[in-house]
Amino acid sequence: MRRAVVGVMGPGEGASRESVELAQRLGRLIAQEGWVTLSGGRNVGVMRAVNAGAKEIAGSLTVGILPSASSDVCPDVDVMIVTEMHNARNNINVLSSDVVVACGNAGMGTVSEIALALKGGKTVFLLGADQETRALFRKLGHERVVEVATPEETIEIIKRLALCR
Amino acid sequence: MRRAVVGVMGPGEGASRESVELAQRLGRLIAQEGWVTLSGGRNVGVMRAVNAGAKEIAGSLTVGILPSASSDVCPDVDVMIVTEMHNARNNINVLSSDVVVACGNAGMGTVSEIALALKGGKTVFLLGADQETRALFRKLGHERVVEVATPEETIEIIKRLALCR
Amino acid sequence: MRRAVVGVMGPGEGASRESVELAQRLGRLIAQEGWVTLSGGRNVGVMRAVNAGAKEIAGSLTVGILPSASSDVCPDVDVMIVTEMHNARNNINVLSSDVVVACGNAGMGTVSEIALALKGGKTVFLLGADQETRALFRKLGHERVVEVATPEETIEIIKRLALCR
Amino acid sequence: MRRAVVGVMGPGEGASRESVELAQRLGRLIAQEGWVTLSGGRNVGVMRAVNAGAKEIAGSLTVGILPSASSDVCPDVDVMIVTEMHNARNNINVLSSDVVVACGNAGMGTVSEIALALKGGKTVFLLGADQETRALFRKLGHERVVEVATPEETIEIIKRLALCR
Numbered sequence: 309m310r311r312a313v314v315g316v317m318g319p320g321e322g323a324s325r326e327s328v329e330l331a332q333r334l335g336r337l338i339a340q341e342g343w344v345t346l347s348g349g350r351n352v353g354v355m356r357a358v359n360a361g362a363k364e365i366a367g368s369l370t371v372g373i374l375p376s377a378s379s380d381v382c383p384d385v386d387v388m389i390v391t392e393m394h395n396a397r398n399n400i401n402v403l404s405s406d407v408v409v410a411c412g413n414a415g416m417g418t419v420s421e422i423a424l425a426l427k428g429g430k431t432v433f434l435l436g437a438d439q440e441t442r443a444l445f446r447k448l449g450h451e452r453v454v455e456v457a458t459p460e461e462t463i464e465i466i467k468r469l470a471l472c473r
Numbered sequence: 474m475r476r477a478v479v480g481v482m483g484p485g486e487g488a489s490r491e492s493v494e495l496a497q498r499l500g501r502l503i504a505q506e507g508w509v510t511l512s513g514g515r516n517v518g519v520m521r522a523v524n525a526g527a528k529e530i531a532g533s534l535t536v537g538i539l540p541s542a543s544s545d546v547c548p549d550v551d552v553m554i555v556t557e558m559h560n561a562r563n564n565i566n567v568l569s570s571d572v573v574v575a576c577g578n579a580g581m582g583t584v585s586e587i588a589l590a591l592k593g594g595k596t597v598f599l600l601g602a603d604q605e606t607r608a609l610f611r612k613l614g615h616e617r618v619v620e621v622a623t624p625e626e627t628i629e630i631i632k633r634l635a636l637c638r
Numbered sequence: 639m640r641r642a643v644v645g646v647m648g649p650g651e652g653a654s655r656e657s658v659e660l661a662q663r664l665g666r667l668i669a670q671e672g673w674v675t676l677s678g679g680r681n682v683g684v685m686r687a688v689n690a691g692a693k694e695i696a697g698s699l700t701v702g703i704l705p706s707a708s709s710d711v712c713p714d715v716d717v718m719i720v721t722e723m724h725n726a727r728n729n730i731n732v733l734s735s736d737v738v739v740a741c742g743n744a745g746m747g748t749v750s751e752i753a754l755a756l757k758g759g760k761t762v763f764l765l766g767a768d769q770e771t772r773a774l775f776r777k778l779g780h781e782r783v784v785e786v787a788t789p790e791e792t793i794e795i796i797k798r799l800a801l802c803r
Numbered sequence: 804m805r806r807a808v809v810g811v812m813g814p815g816e817g818a819s820r821e822s823v824e825l826a827q828r829l830g831r832l833i834a835q836e837g838w839v840t841l842s843g844g845r846n847v848g849v850m851r852a853v854n855a856g857a858k859e860i861a862g863s864l865t866v867g868i869l870p871s872a873s874s875d876v877c878p879d880v881d882v883m884i885v886t887e888m889h890n891a892r893n894n895i896n897v898l899s900s901d902v903v904v905a906c907g908n909a910g911m912g913t914v915s916e917i918a919l920a921l922k923g924g925k926t927v928f929l930l931g932a933d934q935e936t937r938a939l940f941r942k943l944g945h946e947r948v949v950e951v952a953t954p955e956e957t958i959e960i961i962k963r964l965a966l967c968r
Contacts, residue, residue, distance in 0.1 A: 309528075311551050344552055363474075369534070371552060377568060377593075386476050387509055387536060389554055390568040392889040395754055396729035400565075403542060403555040416757040416778055423750035424725055428542075428557075440777050444770040448746055559722040560919055564891040581922040581943055588915035589890055605942050609935040613911055639858075641881050674882055693804075699864070701882060707898060707923075716806050717839055717866060719884055720898040722923075730895075733872060733885040758872075758887075 311369070312472035313344045315405025317398075317421040318354025318412045327412020328357040330436050334411060334459035335361025339368035341463065343472050346405050348397075349374045349389075351382040354411050359384035373401050399424045407471040409433040409462055414441045426452060431471055433462050476534070477637035478509040480570025482563075482586040483519025483577045492577020493522040495601050499576060499624035500526025504533035506628065508637050511570050513562075514539045514554075516547040519576050524549035538566050564589045572636040574598040574627055579606045591617060596636055598627050641699070642802035643674045645735025647728075647751040648684025648742045657742020658687040660766050664741060664789035665691025669698035671793065673802050676735050678727075679704045679719075681712040684741050689714035703731050729754045737801040739763040739792055744771045756782060761801055763792050806864070807967035808839040810900025812893075812916040813849025813907045822907020823852040825931050829906060829954035830856025834863035836958065838967050841900050843892075844869045844884075846877040849906050854879035868896050894919045902966040904928040904957055909936045921947060926966055928957050 316334060318327055335358035338345050345362040347355045349372020362368045363384040372385035375394045391397040398417060402408050402425035410422050414437055422441070425432045426449045433454045434442055445453045456462045466472055481499060483492055500523035503510050510527040512520045514537020527533045528549040537550035540559045556562040563582060567573050567590035575587050579602055587606070590597045591614045598619045599607055610618045621627045631637055646664060648657055665688035668675050675692040677685045679702020692698045693714040702715035705724045721727040728747060732738050732755035740752050744767055752771070755762045756779045763784045764772055775783045786792045796802055811829060813822055830853035833840050840857040842850045844867020857863045858879040867880035870889045886892040893912060897903050897920035905917050909932055917936070920927045921944045928949045929937055940948045951957045961967055 309548065309551060310546075310553065313552065369552070371536075371554075373554070381475075383474070386474060387478065387534070387552070388475065388569060389536075389538070389565065391565050391891075392568055393565075393726070393891060394729070394887040395757055396723070396726040396886075396888060398729075398754075399724070399726040400554065400556050400558075403557055404553060416753045419774070419778065420750045420753035420757065423746045423753065424728075427725055427746040427750065438777075440770070440774040444749070444774045447768075447770050448749065556726075557724040558726060558891070559894070560922055561721075561723060561888070561891040561894040563919075564889070564893075581918045584939070584943065585915045585918035585922065588911045588918065589893075592890055592911040592915065603942075605935070605939040609914070609939045612933075612935050613914065639878065639881060640876075640883065643882065699882070701866075701884075703884070711805075713804070716804060717808065717864070717882070718805065718899060719866075719868070719895065721895050722898055723895075730884065730886050730888075733887055734883060 311344050313346050313405050314338045314472060315346045315401055315408045316354065316358040317401060317408060317410050317418050319415040319418060320350055320353040320355060322415050323353030324413050326436060327354055330459060331357035331411045332361035334358055334409065334462065336364050337459050337463045338362060339365035344369045344371060346371045346373065346401065348372065348401060349379065349381055349385050351380045356382045373397050395420065402430055403428050405430065407431050407466055409435055410437060411435045413438055435459065435462055476509050478511050478570050479503045479637060480511045480566055480573045481519065481523040482513065482566060482573060482575050482583050484580045484583060485515055485518040485520060487580050488518030489578050491601060492519055495624060496522035496576045497526035499523055499574065499627065501529050502624050502628045503527060504530035509534045509536060511536045511538065511566065513537065513566060514544065514546055514550050516545045521547045538562050560585065567595055568593050570595065572596050572631055574600055575602060576600045578603055600624065600627055641674050643676050643735050644668045644802060645676045645731055645738045646684065646688040647678065647731060647738060647740050647748050649745040649748060650680055650683040650685060652745050653683030654743050656766060657684055660789060661687035661741045662691035664688055664739065664792065666694050667789050667793045668692060669695035674699045674701060676701045676703065676731065678702065678731060679709065679711055679715050681710045686712045703727050725750065732760055733758050735760065737761050737796055739765055740767060741765045743768055761799065765789065765792055806839050808841050808900050809833045809967060810841045810896055810903045811849065811853040812896060812903060812905050812913050814910045814913060815845055815848040815850060817910050818848030819908050821931060822849055825954060826852035826906045827856035829853055829904065829957065831859050832954050832958045833857060834860035839864045839866060841866045841868065841896065843867065843896060844874065844876055844880050846875045851877045868892050890915065897925055898923050900925065902926050902961055904930055905932060906930045908933055930954065930957055
């Protein structure tokens with residue numbers, strides 16, 4: 309039976325310590341709701357942390373959409389989707405998510421995912437985003453861009469807006 | 474923790490009754506082993522049957538790699554991956570599987586998947602395939618093509634070759 | 639023999655009049671240099687205008703990377719590449735270009751292309767971009783983001799940096 | 804103005820001497836008709852030969868759809884489309900062609916392209932194909948599969964069926 313999926317996008321190598329902490333808490337909360345955690349699947353930065361957080365909860369499910377077969381996959385990913393499409397897989401990440409959370413200090417990959425998610429009709433949460441990212445996407449995405457400060461607030465608004473069922 | 478994935482490919486609209494029955498039994502057996510069932514995710518033919526079979530078993534997990542957001546998705550799919558890549562998603566189907574089973578009377582989509590799986594280094598089982606499909610892929614794939622007659626035999630050989638761990 | 643390719647990205651339905659005028663002039667100048675014009679290929683906005691501009695010059699070559707077979711293709715496109723990958727084709731647009739010019743008021747598609755181009759190691763020109771787009775990408779792309787005001791300046795800097803040979 | 808495109812698919816590393824000779828003659832004939840030659844773009848086998856043949860004719864145009872940015876590209880390719888999608892790019896090869904010619908002893912990549920071309924509604928010529936490839940696709944593709952023995956016959960039938968205009 310169809311399970312709700314939260315896509316968590318964020319920096320890999322360039323992730324700040326704060327981004328990583330937000331991601332780990334967010335993963336735990338997503339799993340507590342019984343939702344699936346979807347990420348880019350690599351073993352670094354926000355991708356690694358959100359999966360680690362989710363796997364703290366028994367019975368959680370994590371899906372990683374990998375750029376290539378040779379990617380260093382996060383060991384906390386349960387199901388690996390191997391695309392061999394490199395950054396074009398970013399579009400699959402967001403289209404496969406009921407809602408997208410951009411977590412932390414967005415790099416170029418995350419910015420492309422926010423843009424593709426909005427273009428694909430998704431609601432995007434900006435969690436702990438920098439000033440410039442917020443300014444651009446507030447302008448482009450209007451009410452489908454939700455700026456949040458904490459993982460707890462993110463989950464609360466996802467529930468209130470009934471984005472995951 | 475990484476879970477083993479069996480990709481089951483086969484005809485949609487043009488599936489024979491026999492193909493559908495093979496797929497349903499195969500899905501049940503995959504789920505009994507605790508393996509994930511991966512398919513093209515649409516609500517027709519082999520895709521529908523293999524997911525229905527898997528969901529007869531409690532705790533099973535089914536993943537569907539959909540051609541587009543508007544595809545008619547099988548309700549027995551737990552996790553939907555939305556590619557918006559149409560038939561180019563066939564390459565993702567096979568690369569994301571530890572082993573690929575082509576189930577029933579192969580149409581053009583399935584033939585492309587067998588070829589892409591072999592090119593991607595996967596072992597491919599031909600379950601109930603017609604003469605012409607077997608002749609071509611036996612020639613092209615050598616020992617990585619395994620011709621089988623029943624779902625039970627498929628599972629047994631997957632285990633013997635340790636393709637899913 | 640390998641020909642130099644300038645990728646011109648920009649809004650479709652939401653293009654401003656100014657964006658369209660910049661695109662048409664830019665297309666003409668690219669063609670005058672003997673470079674190939676590459677775009678998203680649809681018959682609207684910046685895509686339409688840049689191809690129309692290029693085809694004012696005899697012997698020019700225009701390539702359109704179409705999202706789908708049913709896209710409304712610009713009649714000034716000489717060679718159509720049909721991807722059936724929808725917005726994931728944005729990554730192909732930028733990877734196939736020696737240099738990328740984001741022309742006019744960037745929408746979500748163009749923002750994804752700028753981000754993917756930078757991630758793919760390309761130099762990106764922002765021609766007539768709005769304040770927020772410039773602020774974000776200046777921060778993310780550093781010296782690989784070149785802010786320009788006119789098509790003439792764009793061509794001059796492409797030549798000075800020897801980006802098209 | 805839209806130009807007619809003939810997609811020529813065939814083996815790379817495993818190409819027979821005969822396949823290479825057929826491809827070179829075919830490329831020359833396609834160029835003589837003023838049609839664009841589209842291939843997988845790599846510098847080996849049928850891909851290399853068809854482009855070399857086309858470039859014997861002044862004013863010819865060759866397009867190569869490359870699997871990745873690091874592919875060894877054929878120097879006779881005029882316009883490189885860089886997909887970074889590896890074998891999933893096979894679907895783009897066939898969808899971007901008005902007609903597809905599978906040239907020589909088909910390997911797994913070519914078999915996937917024939918299947919994807921038929922699924923995408925294209926007419927496919929099998930030029931010098933082996934027995935097993937012909938048997939399978941004759942069965943699957945019916946009247947959209949044309950078995951030919953020479954490049955000359957291929958061009959003649961493309962014209963008779965008005966597949967390139």
